[in-house]
Structure formats: C-alpha cells, structure tokens
Amino acid sequence: MERTGAQILMEILKEEGVDTIFGFPGGAVIDLYDELMRSGLNHILVRHEQGAVHAADGYARASGKVGVCLVTSGPGATNTVTGIATAYLDSIPMVVITGQVSSHLIGNDAFQEVDIVGITRPCTKHNYLVSRVEDLAKALKEAFYIARSGRPGPVLVDIPKNVGAAKTDYQPIESVAIKSYNPTYTPNAKQLEKALGLLKAARKPVIFSGGGVILSKASIELTTLARNLGIPVTSSLMGLGAFPGSDPLWLGMLGMHGTYRANMAISNCDLMLAIGVRFDDRVTGKTDCFAAQAKIVHIDIDPTSIRKNIPVAVPVVGDCKISLTELNRLVAEYNLSADNAQRAEWLTQVDYWRKEHKLAYKQQEIIKPQFVVETLYLLTKGQAIITTEVGQNQMWSAQYYHFDQPQRFITSGGLGTMGFGLPAAIGAQAAFPDALVVDVAGDGSIQMNIQEMATAVQYKLPVKIVILNNRCLGMVRQWQQLFYDRRYSQTIAAHEPDFVKLAEAFGASGLRASKPAEVEATLQRGLTMPGPVIMEFVVESEECVYPMVPAGRPITDMLLV
Amino acid sequence: MKSEKHTLTMLVDNEPGVLSRVVGLFSGRGFNIDSLCVAETMDPKVSRITIVTQANRPLLEQIEKQLRKLINVIKLRDMSDDRAVRREMALICVHARPESRDEILRLVNLFRAKVIDVASNYYTIEASGDEDKMTALIGLLKPMGIKKIARTGSVALYREPKRGI
Ligand SMILES: Cc1ncc(C[n+]2csc(CCOP(=O)(O)OP(=O)(O)O)c2C)c(N)n1
Numbered sequence: 001m002e003r004t005g006a007q008i009l010m011e012i013l014k015e016e017g018v019d020t021i022f023g024f025p026g027g028a029v030i031d032l033y034d035e036l037m038r039s040g041l042n043h044i045l046v047r048h049e050q051g052a053v054h055a056a057d058g059y060a061r062a063s064g065k066v067g068v069c070l071v072t073s074g075p076g077a078t079n080t081v082t083g084i085a086t087a088y089l090d091s092i093p094m095v096v097i098t099g100q101v102s103s104h105l106i107g108n109d110a111f112q113e114v115d116i117v118g119i120t121r122p123c124t125k126h127n128y129l130v131s132r133v134e135d136l137a138k139a140l141k142e143a144f145y146i147a148r149s150g151r152p153g154p155v156l157v158d159i160p161k162n163v164g165a166a167k168t169d170y171q172p173i174e175s176v177a178i179k180s181y182n183p184t185y186t187p188n189a190k191q192l193e194k195a196l197g198l199l200k201a202a203r204k205p206v207i208f209s210g211g212g213v214i215l216s217k218a219s220i221e222l223t224t225l226a227r228n229l230g231i232p233v234t235s236s237l238m239g240l241g242a243f244p245g246s247d248p249l250w251l252g253m254l255g256m257h258g259t260y261r262a263n264m265a266i267s268n269c270d271l272m273l274a275i276g277v278r279f280d281d282r283v284t285g286k287t288d289c290f291a292a293q294a295k296i297v298h299i300d301i302d303p304t305s306i307r308k309n310i311p312v313a314v315p316v317v318g319d320c321k322i323s324l325t326e327l328n329r330l331v332a333e334y335n336l337s338a339d340n341a342q343r344a345e346w347l348t349q350v351d352y353w354r355k356e357h358k359l360a361y362k363q364q365e366i367i368k369p370q371f372v373v374e375t376l377y378l379l380t381k382g383q384a385i386i387t388t389e390v391g392q393n394q395m396w397s398a399q400y401y402h403f404d405q406p407q408r409f410i411t412s413g414g415l416g417t418m419g420f421g422l423p424a425a426i427g428a429q430a431a432f433p434d435a436l437v438v439d440v441a442g443d444g445s446i447q448m449n450i451q452e453m454a455t456a457v458q459y460k461l462p463v464k465i466v467i468l469n470n471r472c473l474g475m476v477r478q479w480q481q482l483f484y485d486r487r488y489s490q491t492i493a494a495h496e497p498d499f500v501k502l503a504e505a506f507g508a509s510g511l512r513a514s515k516p517a518e519v520e521a522t523l524q525r526g527l528t529m530p531g532p533v534i535m536e537f538v539v540e541s542e543e544c545v546y547p548m549v550p551a552g553r554p555i556t557d558m559l560l561v
Numbered sequence: 562m563k564s565e566k567h568t569l570t571m572l573v574d575n576e577p578g579v580l581s582r583v584v585g586l587f588s589g590r591g592f593n594i595d596s597l598c599v600a601e602t603m604d605p606k607v608s609r610i611t612i613v614t615q616a617n618r619p620l621l622e623q624i625e626k627q628l629r630k631l632i633n634v635i636k637l638r639d640m641s642d643d644r645a646v647r648r649e650m651a652l653i654c655v656h657a658r659p660e661s662r663d664e665i666l667r668l669v670n671l672f673r674a675k676v677i678d679v680a681s682n683y684y685t686i687e688a689s690g691d692e693d694k695m696t697a698l699i700g701l702l703k704p705m706g707i708k709k710i711a712r713t714g715s716v717a718l719y720r721e722p723k724r725g726i
Contacts, residue, residue, distance in 0.1 A: 117578065118578075118581070121578070121581065121582060121585055122585055122589045125632075126632045129577075129578070146632065178632065179635060180574070180632060180633060180634055180635040180636075181632050302630070303626045303629075303630075304623065304626040304627050304630055307619060307622060307623070308623055
C-alpha cells in the first residue's frame, strides 16, 4: 500500500488506540495537520505547546492510556520541554510528535530548526529523529511500545516536513520487539520468598507505596496484602489513592509534608515493604536516618531505582501488580494473617501517634486554605478527579483531600511544575467528559498557563478551578518565613488580575468568596455550574503547610503547628 | 567506600546519537569518564564502546544499571578483572638526542614497541599494552623529553575458555 508519512502517522495513532490528541500547528507539521482533518481523530487545539504536553499528561494519568501531542518544529518543540520533563520524572506514558525542518535542511540553522532530539535526550525515555519515510512506522510503533511498557515515560518522535509528505510502500507492523529492551515483569521467585520470610518475622512492618503501584494498576493487590496482614500503609505524593484514604490502616502521606504518624511509623518500623517508589529526597529527608531500624524490601520494575539512594535488604525487580499478586499467593499458601502476625502492639503504637498529632488548622475570620480543600472533599465525597498546581495548594490537596481510588490525584510530583494543573485538568476532562475535574491552584501557578482557559471554553470541557488566593508565592514565602527571617524577596504579589473578570473574559464563569461562611455555598454553586468555572477564595496569606521537615533533616524533625 | 577503576564495554546500536546518549548519561549524572573508545564491530549495525571509569561498588552498580536502561545498549560487561584482556595504545614523540638514542631503542625493544617515524631530533614510537605497561614506558621515556603524546583509551575483550590447556 502506498502511503504518505502523514497517513502512516494517522493510521498508527488509531491502531494504538488513540482517540484524542493535543496540539498546535505550524509550518513543519502542516502536512500532518492536513491529514489529521481526514483522520477522524479528535484534536484539541491548545493555546501554548506546554499546555498540550500537560494536557496529554493529565489524559494519560487519568485514563492510564498513552497521551499524545503534536507540535511544530523550533519554538513549538522547545515549548514542550517542561512538559516532557514533567512526564519523565513522574513516569507518564506519552508520545510527543514534533515537526522538524526538511531533512536536507537539518544542520543548516534553517528557519525554526532546533535539535529537539538532542535537547530532550536526558528527559525522554527514548527519542527518534526519523530521517526517511521508510523508517517512520517502525519508529512510531516502537515509541508507543517503549512509552507504555516497563517503567513508562515520554518518547519523542521528530518528523521532518518532507518525511510527512513523502510516500512509501507501507505494511502495518504487527508486533514490536526490541532486542536491547526487555523490561522484567515477573519477579524472581527466590527474592519473593525472602521478602515473605521478612514479612513473617516482622513485628513492626510498614508498607510504603508509590506511583509505580498506580502505573501498574496494582491498587487492589496492594489493599489485599495490607488488609490481610494488618500492615499500615503510607505513600509518596505520587502514590496517593492507591490505598484507600479512608481505611483505618492508612497513615497518610510520608515525607517533608507527611503526617506525624507516617513519619514516625517509618522511622520506627522494623520492616519496610517499599513498592513502586524511588526514595526521592522529599520523602527520605536525611537518608542516613531514614527508616534506620528497618530491613527494606524494594519492589520496582526499574532496577536503577533500587539501591540508588537507600540500601535495600531484598531487591525485587518486577512489575508491582505481578509481584503483589505473587506475594498475596504466597501469603495465602503459608497461611499468614493479621491475627497470627502479632500485630496488635504495633498497631496500638501507630494509633497512639495518630492521636498524638493530627493534621489541623483553626478556622478564624479569614478563610483558611485547608478549610477550602476540606470542604471540597466533603462536598464531592472524595469522588472528584483533583489536579493541582505546585506549592502549598498541592500539599494541602494531598493532606486534606482523601483519595479512595487511584488515578484521581493528578499532580506534578517529581518536577514540581507550576502551571501543570489547569492543562492537566483539561486532559483529564477530555478523557472523562462526565467526571468532575477540579484544579486546586495557587494564585501564582494558575497564571502560568491561564491561556488554556480558552481551550477549556472552546471544547466545552467543564473543568472547575479552585484558586487558593494567598496573594503570594506561598510555598517559597513559607521557606522565607521559616528559614530566611521573613525576608519575602519577590514572593508577595504586588499586582494580580481580577480572577472573576478574567474567567468571564475567557467566556467562563467566575465566583469569589472572601469569608469562611461563603466557602461552602461558593463551592456548591461553582461545582454545579455548567462549563468551566474559576472559584477564587481569598485566603489567609501567611498560612504555612505543616508538618514540615526542613530540607535535608531526618523526617522525625517535624515542625508541627 | 573505595573507588576503583573499571573497564566497561558495551555493544550498542550503530546509529547517530547513540554515543551522545551514553556520554550524556555520564555527564548528566555526574559519573566520570577516564577514557572512551568507540568503533564498529564485525556486525556493521553494532558498535563497541569501551569506557574506563572510577567508581565504588554502589556507584558502579548504578552506572551499569543506568547504561543497561538505555534502549540502544544491547549488552554490557565489566571487563575489569582477569577474565578479560585489556589494551591501550600510544604514539609517543620523544626527543632523540644522540646520547639518548641507544637508551630509547633499548626501551622500545624491551617494551616490544616500534619506532614508526624518525625525524632529525625526534623519534615517534608506537606502543601498546595494558595500562601499567604504558604508564611504565612513558615514565621511563620522560627524562629524555617527551614532546607530544597521543593515547587511546582502553579496549577490552573477554577471554574465551581454555579447554585442555
Ligand atoms: C515553573 C516553576 N517555577 C518556579 C517554581 C518554584 N516554586 C515552587 S512553589 C512556588 C510558589 C507557588 O505559588 P502559588 O502558585 O501561588 O501557590 P501557593 O504555594 O501559594 O499555594 C514556586 C514559585 C516552580 N515549582 N515551578
């Protein structure tokens, strides 16, 4: 069959199950966009390429499918870099298609030429420059395969203009195999036996679960293991929702802004079962003191995550879901249970920590940001898809919105990208048009990709934006308050737009609440209005996120309220 | 923990950009490269890269895992112990004063090197061997005056089994 490069691209996108792509056109991709018109694929035209990547990312996180975006060469391509790095650090499956100048012009500093493959080499799982149309199908098929298999991640495919236009004889590729790329899914049985042995002997075990559990869709297996053995569970920011936030065994999040009981439990446990985590410094604090009394079993599909930051007693390389299924089978085979595990004393201790210090704030005359998130949680019964921006808004969402299901909390964990939340919400909403999708935002972050309001309005994607307006770059201001003697260098907003009018100017709705008594009604109204809505809450400006472990200190060194 | 020299060789896809993926991994993650050698193998689609690096045990483990994770790395082996042979090569241009010529030629013979160019006042010597041998030869030639030197990095191959020897 004779096909152009553009036709091959559209066919493969459909073959890979793609229904929606996010993008922005330009000279180098004009042939691809021309073919797109005939393809039947949905295309969401963003207002900035960074928005396209975050939207594809939000789509992927909410649906578990590969997110796809399409942008032009040069500035279109460089605008994707922050989004790609964001997806890379959180292991999100994504295929980014960039246009490139025609192959005979490459290297000539041609108009809108940039070496995007070179630029993104360190922040993609893999990338391709396709210099001949004959190589296009293979590159695209491999890109999807690599993006979604093993530890997922973004893959970039750079397509020169002439490659999109050129014709070739095209045979669909049935299956992809790459001899140098074979992720280990099935864990080594001996290692699992060892893990089981440690589980049997443990008196004070804790499960620490991460984003890997969500990516491998292993929530049920995780929950089964924890409940059967009566093991308390904590997680990283990326792991929230994998274990039900309403379960009595749930400890809350771990780390810098983790709960008192989670940080105490980890610091005192004798066995840590770490699943799909990578021991980021925001979780471990000072590594020498992290879980110092514990033997650690670490399950992860990526061998480089194991023993990178933390010594491990039993490494298990494998898919979280397969490993947990296997572990559950062993638990049943050896008749292990919560009763015979003599867990009572440990659970009493954990409960003592729970009572000793709870997450708390005092609602006074000015709205407390935590109160807004807590009310949002109660009103939505924990059922909304929550995206966040970065900073205090993100941490309060993690602390006060309790997730009972995975893929409901969408946040930039590894890179901490301000401006992520709104486009990610758009992507999640595109994946689930009927779901309630809420972006919890700070007044600083929301301005970073506010242009995407136009996208939400145009495509009737009814995302709700809750701005916790503290009139400052709150998280940085918090550090300045606590560690820099309140020297607020460049963190207090001298000028901000009127967010209600801004919403209206975009064709969305805007609401504002300035008093605690208005919070519930404003949320109630805003969440039920049709179309995109910005709800601005004028909150306490010097509020801090607690507990807080100062960077580089042991996680037991918590500043508490 | 003690840092040691390690010779890592890998078979990689012979494609543009593969070397920069490997080297970029070292620079981006703060691993160091003592020397680097790259050339095609018998299979024109595959190249062999040999890197000598300094690392302690845990760091070496991390370097190896990171390299294996690169999609274009087909196979990786640590060639640091006796199960492998390692060689490097050097071209050494040494000042050949009449009074030191005999000594230079003696050293050349002793080290099984070759004089490959003779100029009025200089000899250019070709030498190959393992790292210790090269260092020794260079050390002995130094007093004569080394004008310039070009050294390759190390290359290595695994020894095949010696049945019945
Ligand atoms: C793109 C980007 N630039 C800078 C930062 C550093 N940073 C982290 S949190 C933060 C403050 C965010 O302010 P705001 O969005 O108002 O949220 P708040 O902390 O007040 O909830 C900043 C500037 C970042 N994370 N991302």
